[in-house]
Amino acid sequence: MEYDVIGIGNAIVDVLARADDAFLIAHALEKGAMTLVEEARSAELYRAMPPGIEMSGGSAANTMAGIASLGGRGAYIGKVRDDQLGDVFRHDIRAAGVDFVTAPLAAGAATARSLIFVTPDAQRTMQTYLGASVELAPHDVPEPLIAAGQITYLEGYLWDRPLAKAAFLRAAELAHAAGRKVALTLSDPFCVQRHRASFLDLVADHVDVLFANEAEITSLYETEDFDRALTRARDCCETLALTRSERGSVVVAGGATRAVAAAPVERVVDTTGAGDLYAAGFLYGLTHGRDLVACGRLGGLCAAEVISHVGARPQAPLAELAAAAGA
Amino acid sequence: MEYDVIGIGNAIVDVLARADDAFLIAHALEKGAMTLVEEARSAELYRAMPPGIEMSGGSAANTMAGIASLGGRGAYIGKVRDDQLGDVFRHDIRAAGVDFVTAPLAAGAATARSLIFVTPDAQRTMQTYLGASVELAPHDVPEPLIAAGQITYLEGYLWDRPLAKAAFLRAAELAHAAGRKVALTLSDPFCVQRHRASFLDLVADHVDVLFANEAEITSLYETEDFDRALTRARDCCETLALTRSERGSVVVAGGATRAVAAAPVERVVDTTGAGDLYAAGFLYGLTHGRDLVACGRLGGLCAAEVISHVGARPQAPLAELAAAAGA
Numbered sequence A, B: 001m002e003y004d005v006i007g008i009g010n011a012i013v014d015v016l017a018r019a020d021d022a023f024l025i026a027h028a029l030e031k032g033a034m035t036l037v038e039e040a041r042s043a044e045l046y047r048a049m050p051p052g053i054e055m056s057g058g059s060a061a062n063t064m065a066g067i068a069s070l071g072g073r074g075a076y077i078g079k080v081r082d083d084q085l086g087d088v089f090r091h092d093i094r095a096a097g098v099d100f101v102t103a104p105l106a107a108g109a110a111t112a113r114s115l116i117f118v119t120p121d122a123q124r125t126m127q128t129y130l131g132a133s134v135e136l137a138p139h140d141v142p143e144p145l146i147a148a149g150q151i152t153y154l155e156g157y158l159w160d161r162p163l164a165k166a167a168f169l170r171a172a173e174l175a176h177a178a179g180r181k182v183a184l185t186l187s188d189p190f191c192v193q194r195h196r197a198s199f200l201d202l203v204a205d206h207v208d209v210l211f212a213n214e215a216e217i218t219s220l221y222e223t224e225d226f227d228r229a230l231t232r233a234r235d236c237c238e239t240l241a242l243t244r245s246e247r248g249s250v251v252v253a254g255g256a257t258r259a260v261a262a263a264p265v266e267r268v269v270d271t272t273g274a275g276d277l278y279a280a281g282f283l284y285g286l287t288h289g290r291d292l293v294a295c296g297r298l299g300g301l302c303a304a305e306v307i308s309h310v311g312a313r314p315q316a317p318l319a320e321l322a323a324a325a326g327a
Helices: A023-027 A039-048 A060-068 A086-097 A131-133 A143-147 A156-160 A160-176 A189-192 A196-205 A212-221 A227-237 A274-286 A292-306 A318-324 B021-026 B039-048 B059-069 B086-094 B132-135 B145-149 B157-160 B160-178 B189-194 B195-204 B214-219 B226-234 B274-288 B292-306 B318-324
Strands: A003-008 A010-019 A034-036 A053-056 A074-077 A112-118 A124-129 A149-155 A181-185 A209-213 A239-243 A250-254 A256-260 B003-008 B012-017 B035-038 B053-056 B074-077 B110-119 B124-129 B151-156 B179-183 B211-214 B239-243 B248-251 B254-258
Touching: A003 A060, A003 A160, A003 A209, A003 A274, A010 A086, A010 A149, A010 B110, A010 B124, A023 A318, A034 A189, A034 B053, A039 A112, A039 A124, A039 A196, A039 B239, A053 A086, A060 A074, A060 A086, A060 A149, A060 A181, A060 A274, A060 A292, A060 A318, A074 A227, A124 B211, A131 A160, A131 B239, A143 A149, A143 A160, A149 A156, A149 A160, A149 A189, A149 A274, A156 A160, A156 A196, A160 A181, A160 B151, A181 A227, A181 B157, A189 A196, A189 A212, A189 B110, A196 A212, A196 A227, A209 A212, A209 A227, A212 A227, A239 A292, A239 B226, A250 A292, A256 A292, A274 A292, A274 A318, A292 A318, B003 B012, B003 B059, B003 B145, B003 B274, B039 B110, B039 B124, B053 B086, B053 B151, B053 B274, B059 B151, B059 B226, B059 B318, B074 B318, B110 B132, B132 B160, B145 B151, B145 B160, B151 B157, B151 B160, B157 B160, B157 B189, B157 B195, B160 B179, B179 B274, B189 B195, B189 B214, B189 B292, B195 B214, B211 B214, B211 B274, B226 B239, B239 B274, B239 B292, B248 B292, B274 B292, B274 B318, B292 B318
Parallel strands: A003 A074, A003 A149, A010 A112, A034 A124, A149 A181, A181 A209, A209 A239, B003 B074, B003 B151, B012 B110, B035 B124, B151 B179, B179 B211, B211 B239
Antiparallel strands: A010 A053, A053 B053, A112 A124, A239 A250, A250 A256, B012 B053, B110 B124, B239 B248, B248 B254
C-alpha cells in the first residue's frame, strides 16, 4: 500500500509563549484545555501574550510528522488559507516528509492559529481560532488517497464544525468501503463534552482504533472510574490506546489488555503534542506489524521526545531514537 | 530621559531550522555568514529547508529586546509590511517591552525573512530576503524620538540599501545634534567587505560606541592581526566593544583597555543573536552608569543566555540572570 496512515485534521499554526498561572487567571483561560475562540478574542489574547514562537501544529498533523520521522509513509488532509502562515504550515508538513495536497483557500478566513500558553509546570493551555481550517469539506477527501492508506486517522476536533464533520464521516466511510481501518483520537475532554452523543455513536459504529487520555475516556462514558471507562471502550473498538501521562498507557487489542510504562523523560518542558506523538508511535507500530506492547512503547517513546522541548512536533529523528531504545 | 536606547535596523522574522554541513554545501551557502538573497532564491531555499520555527529577529531588534529584558527603556525603528509576519514582528517587539511605532508598508514587498540554518556545531548561516525592511526611509526617523534616547544604536546591515542608509545617517545626525551618542555594530564581516570605505568614514566621523567581532574589525582595517585592528579602532571611537566568542571581549573607554572573560555556557546550542545580545548587555550597562568591565560582563552574560537555546531573543528574564550573577 502506498501509505501507512492518512491523517485528517484542523491545519493550525501554533503560537507558543510561556505564561504563569496568574496570566491564565487574569484572562479567564481554562488551564490544560483546548478552547475555541473567535477571531476578535484571539486578537485580544494575542495582544496580551508575551513574545511567541510560531510553529506548525494541528493535532493530526503533528501525528503525521511523527510517523514520517519514524520512517513511515503518510499523507495529510487539512485546510489552510493561501497566506503566510498557510505557507508555513504547508512547508513544514511537506518538509517533514508528509504528502499534503489539500488546496488552500483563496479567500475568507486566515489560516488557523492556536495561542498556546505554557506554564512553568509544562502544562499547555490552548486558545484556538479555527479560521480557514473549518472550510475543510467532503470534496477535500479524495477516495483514491483514503483507499491508499492502511489507516485513516481522524481527530475529534474536526467534529467542532459541520463541514469538517461531513468530511470526517466521508473519510471514515471511504476507508471502510476500501477495507481499511479508521482511527480516532478524542482530542480533548471539553471536545468530548461538546459532542458526547455523536462520539459514542462514532466509536461504536465507525472506529477501529481509538486514542484517548484518561480525562477524555472517562468524560466519554461519564464516569470517574478509569477501569469502568476502559471496560466500556473495550466493547466498542477492536484496538484501544488509552494514555495516562506519567503512568504510561493501557493498550487493548484482540482481547488482550496490557499496561505499558511511560518512557523516562529527563525534564518535562512542554506537554504540547504529547498525545499526538503517542498516536504517531502507536500507529507506526500498528502499520508495521509490531505487537501491542511494542506499539504502546513506541508511542510512549515519541511522546517523551516531544514533551522534552517546546513545540508539538519532534525535533530529533524519531527513527534513530526508536532504534537506540530497541523499539 | 525617556529612553536608554533607540535601536534602528532591518525588521526581520527569522525562520530557524537545523541543517548539516552537507546541506550548506549542496546549496552553496556561506557558512557563518549573513548572505542577502532575492525573493526567488529565498523561496527556493525555503522549499529545500527542513521544518522550521518562526521567531522575530533582526539584529538591532534583538538587542532592543535584550535591553528591555534587563529592565532598560527602549524604542525601535524598522519597517515591516502589514502582513502576518509583520504582525508577528510588531507583536513580539512590543510584548518584549520595546516601543515600536514605525508605520508598516501597506503594499509592496513582504516582511523581511531570514532563513537561518543551524549546524550541529551551533554555528548559524543566514540567508536574508530584506523585503519590506529596506523601505525604511529618513521620514521614519522622528527627531523627538532620537532626541529622547541616550544612545541611538544602528546596525551595519542598514547600509545595504540606499534609503535605509539615508535613514541611518539622518538618525546619527539627529542624535548628535541633540547631544546624544551614536552606537554602531558592524554586523557581519561580509557586510564590512561590501561597505568598507563608507564604514571607515562612518566610524571615524559619526560613531561614539562601536561593536564588532574579531572577523569584522580585522576586515574593517584589512589586517589579520586583532591587536592592530584594536589600535586603529581605538583612535576612532571613544568606546569600543570587540567580541571574541569563547575568549570573551575587549572593551575600551576613556583611554582604558580591558579584556573581559566570556560567561560560562553549559552547552552552546545556537549562536544566532550572540553579538546582538552582547550589545544589549553592554548598552544597558553604559546607559546605567556601570563601569567599562561591568558593561562587558553584562554583555557576555546576555550573549551566554541567547546561545544556550534556539533563537536570537532572550528566553529567560535577563534582569534576574544579571542579578543572580551579581552583574
